[in-house]
Amino acid sequence: MESIKSHSYEVHLEELAEAALNQHVEKINYSRIFLLVDENTRAHCLPVFENKYKYRIDTILEIRSGEENKNIDTCQKVWQSLSDNNGDRKSLLINLGGGVLTDLGGFVASTFKRGIDFINIPTTLLSMVDASIGGKTGIDLGPLKNQIGVINQPQMVLIFPEFLKTVEERQIRSGFAEMLKHGLIMDSNYWSVLKEEDDFSASHYIQKSIALKNEVVLQDPTEQGLRKILNFGHTLGHAIESYFLENPSKQTLLHGEAIAIGMILEGYLSHELKGLPRLSLQEIKDTFLRQFDKVEFDSDDIDAVLKLLKYDKKNSHGDINFVLLQSIGKAVTDVKVPEELFLKAFAYYKE
Structure with missing residues (x-):
């Protein structure tokens, strides 16, 4: 299925997504590769991801799912984990999750060390058709949605519709x-x-x-x-x-x-x-x-x-x-x- 070209990156679907991910990681000499998941994507999507991805993951970081966790406290924990696990400016963060996770993960990557590369792999229909395009990253301020954030583009977005089998x-x-x-x-x-x-x-x-x-x-x-x-x-x-x-x-x-x-x-x-x-x-x-x-x-x-x-x-x-x-x-x-x-x-x- 044909890829979609956005400003500085492409959205790849299905087989092309798998190829693009592996070619990118092979080409770029990242110092550390981090994978951000929540408890749901760790259980249901990580095994599928591991079958498609050929290279190393240095550290898996986990946050709690849900809009109520899309906040600065969660960012603080992820920033700290990146730092504790020797993240530097040549690190890569792969975000495997729905819109909450990709919004927050993109914001974390955009601000850690003043910006590291990130790749979004949306796992819900909402994140595939909405959060996958446009480079909006961010978090909520209390109950107020998306009050804090930046527009910053990922290296690529990868769409695997089979993840939708894991979603209610x-x-x-x-x-x-x-x-x-x-x-x-x-x-x-x-x-x-x-x-x-x-x-x-x-x-x-x-x-x-x-x-x-x-x-x-x-x-x-x-x-x-x-x-x-x-x-x-x-x-x-x-x-x-x-x-x-x-x-x-x-x-x-x-x-x-x-x-x-x-x-x-x-x-x-x-x-x-x-x-x-x-x-x-x-x-x-x-x-x-x-x-x-x-x-x-x-x-x-x-x-x-x-x-x-x-x-x-x-x-x-x-x-x-x-x-x-x-x-x-x-x-x-x-x-x-x-x-x-x-x-x-x-x-x-x-x-």
Whole structure:
């Protein structure tokens, strides 16, 4: 399956990924090679990785899985382990895991000794189709998502769809939300195909989503303009995800589950402010509610979510900036939303 060329690296899939990894390590004389895993990828993905990788691993580093561990304390432990195990500026860090691990591992590598090489091997559908492209690395600040980080490119990204056999169905659906988003913001035909699909973890869909995101990132690597469209559903979605993460009385939502709600809410805002047709809005809502259970929000929940909007990383000069849809396949950025529409959007979601 054809590789995808990004700015300074390539995303390789399946057999090409295996070949690229071994050729790269053979070519570069790394002083130390570290592998970062969590307890899940160590148990389920490491044996598969070891069958594909021919060279040495000097040290395996393990962190705890889960968004709640994507923080500076975890970074501190990994930095310390790299130092204790003689890591230097000619070391390589291979990140084997989902989006939490590759975001954190990329940030650790980008800051240790002012930057060492890293390779990302995403093991969840979400990390394959989203975190694999764009070079965003980072961690959360308390419950606030992705507040600390840098944009820094890996040496390569390697996609092995067989890792998805180790992932529960709920995680697969979480990644599917981002794939549907790619259709909504860029490609109405892709949306039309995906929304009727059951086998959404097929390799050709993974490749298509990576290619669509890469097309955007190549034009705007540092998110000054066009790249903002990738945040559709994420302004309210991230606030919802953060609220459910910090509230012990709520069941934590996966990223895709929160973003699916965000896309329905921001779809409603698109209808009100940018002329998204009512039938398209209903199509969006019906599609996401077929895949994801409806979440209950009372008035206190909604108030708390809306208070978190002020921390969104797209904000500028005190304004909350939204990405909205003019139509399925066409997004617009930097839209200011009157506060009274937020409650109407939640009311529409709850209908």
